Amino acid sequence: MTSEAVAILEGAGLSKSFGALTVLDNVDFTLRSDEAVGIVGPNGAGKTTLLTVLSGGLRSTGGVVRFRGADVTAVGAAERSRLGLVKTHQVPRPFSGMTAFENVYVAATAAGGLNGRGAHAACVEALELCNMLHVANRRAETLGLLDRKRLELARALATSPSVVLLDEIGGGLTDEETVQLVETIREMRRRGMAIVWIEHIVHVLLQVVERLVCMVSGRVIADGDPKAVMADPVVVEAYLGSGAT
Amino acid sequence: MSLVNLIAQGVLLGGYYALIACGLSLMFGVMRIVNLAHGDLAVLAAFLVLTISTTFDVSPFLALVVTVLIMAAVGWALQRFILERSLRSGLLVPLLATFGLSIALENMLFEAFGADTRSLGDLIGDLVFDSVEVTSAFSLSYLAMLIFGLAVALLGALSLFLKRTSLGRAIRATAEDPDTAELVGINARAVYGVAAAISVATVAVAGAMLAMRATFDPYSGPMQLIFAFEAIVIGGIGSLWGTLVGGVVLGLAQSVGATLNPKWFLLAGHLTFFAVLAGRLARDWGRARGGLRAALGF
Numbered sequence: 001m002t003s004e005a006v007a008i009l010e011g012a013g014l015s016k017s018f019g020a021l022t023v024l025d026n027v028d029f030t031l032r033s034d035e036a037v038g039i040v041g042p043n044g045a046g047k048t049t050l051l052t053v054l055s056g057g058l059r060s061t062g063g064v065v066r067f068r069g070a071d072v073t074a075v076g077a078a079e080r081s082r083l084g085l086v087k088t089h090q091v092p093r094p095f096s097g098m099t100a101f102e103n104v105y106v107a108a109t110a111a112g113g114l115n116g117r118g119a120h121a122a123c124v125e126a127l128e129l130c131n132m133l134h135v136a137n138r139r140a141e142t143l144g145l146l147d148r149k150r151l152e153l154a155r156a157l158a159t160s161p162s163v164v165l166l167d168e169i170g171g172g173l174t175d176e177e178t179v180q181l182v183e184t185i186r187e188m189r190r191r192g193m194a195i196v197w198i199e200h201i202v203h204v205l206l207q208v209v210e211r212l213v214c215m216v217s218g219r220v221i222a223d224g225d226p227k228a229v230m231a232d233p234v235v236v237e238a239y240l241g242s243g244a245t
Numbered sequence: 246m247s248l249v250n251l252i253a254q255g256v257l258l259g260g261y262y263a264l265i266a267c268g269l270s271l272m273f274g275v276m277r278i279v280n281l282a283h284g285d286l287a288v289l290a291a292f293l294v295l296t297i298s299t300t301f302d303v304s305p306f307l308a309l310v311v312t313v314l315i316m317a318a319v320g321w322a323l324q325r326f327i328l329e330r331s332l333r334s335g336l337l338v339p340l341l342a343t344f345g346l347s348i349a350l351e352n353m354l355f356e357a358f359g360a361d362t363r364s365l366g367d368l369i370g371d372l373v374f375d376s377v378e379v380t381s382a383f384s385l386s387y388l389a390m391l392i393f394g395l396a397v398a399l400l401g402a403l404s405l406f407l408k409r410t411s412l413g414r415a416i417r418a419t420a421e422d423p424d425t426a427e428l429v430g431i432n433a434r435a436v437y438g439v440a441a442a443i444s445v446a447t448v449a450v451a452g453a454m455l456a457m458r459a460t461f462d463p464y465s466g467p468m469q470l471i472f473a474f475e476a477i478v479i480g481g482i483g484s485l486w487g488t489l490v491g492g493v494v495l496g497l498a499q500s501v502g503a504t505l506n507p508k509w510f511l512l513a514g515h516l517t518f519f520a521v522l523a524g525r526l527a528r529d530w531g532r533a534r535g536g537l538r539a540a541l542g543f
Contacts, residue, residue, distance in 0.1 A: 057424065076432075077424075078426075079432075087428055093425045095425070098421075106414045110430035155429055
């Protein structure tokens, strides 16, 4: 991390309620342009909601989202992805009637603003990075879980993003499959993408991120060096219940 | 009437049904809206072609080009100002909204043009009755062949557009999952507008062909909607080429019915639609029961 790196994505005072249920409660979140941040927390902590608000899929009830310094709170998900801020789904949602290649091509043309050979090259690169070239011409509905997860990543990559928000991309995969995924995400880091990654499998997360945020009940309860966060008594209690410390 | 003639007339008639059905199919496929005003929009287009053609004394085919553009704009506005708002309130509201639109259109057309039955047949010269005589008992109408050709061309063009162009892929992506489409940079709202514009533009072509091959009045719309709906269901919802097959099956059923007894023209079509629907329901029910048996272990 270099000291001159600036905050590329910011959420300030973010709140989100569904009726009487408060899912995000005054959350502040900052991501620097050269950073990979992990988000952990028990189910229902508001992690996915935070990512969805940041990506524009949901409008927050309160607070501001800034991307590259500009207020994008009122900007929709499509425009945000064209600006370079993209999110993957927790449960893969490929366009199942299309081939894997077409899935990625749609993203390259719509969000990446590419066409013709440029779009084609970007798709090949994204599929290659995700080890998917061999299934490029298969219909997405015929792909297994690992390839669907990879397709989520490849589709996000084809939008030429500067920030990628990953929602449990490793969930449900075997250890061996996870190793490949971690390698892909590391490569994304090397290519200069900033990453926010929600994951329950903490040891996987720690192979990639240099900062960890822990959320409980819609609030951020810890934020900092991953090892320090995981050792924080408040975090341990949130995970294992009172009496564990 | 020879069997070959019977089949040929049925197939050509099916071309018209495919033509009127493809817009309904597209709108349902992309927006999940059953547009109950579909037939009335076809009749509106027919009146537009008639008005432009007689007012400016131009060929109905030239008037149709202008009408297609006008109807595309109507489709876009329909989506932006009526369907988009109603879609936010669940599935029933768009159905009611298009039903209301259907009634409003019929009454507006009645107000503007009266109850007289019209046709564009007078304006297209010999095309209305010219035919190529294959044998003494078997001839093919040029107009019917033109309509069938138009249906195939339109379905082919739409199919290519959806498969090969960026906008077409964006429409397919949005049809499957609008939220995910937004995540990859597709403006779903704009895509819906384009899909509605294309859908209603195709209705304009169908409306003009209806007016050339038959007569119409302000209340002709609902019957056209039923034909379109039957063609889509027979051919399988969501498949463009299936729509052509559905249209042809419907046309054949009506031709066969009419041959047996002139009164059975419509009835045979409706019964075929009903048989296909019942067959599908029985198959699905069989599958559901099989699934239940497997789940219960016997």
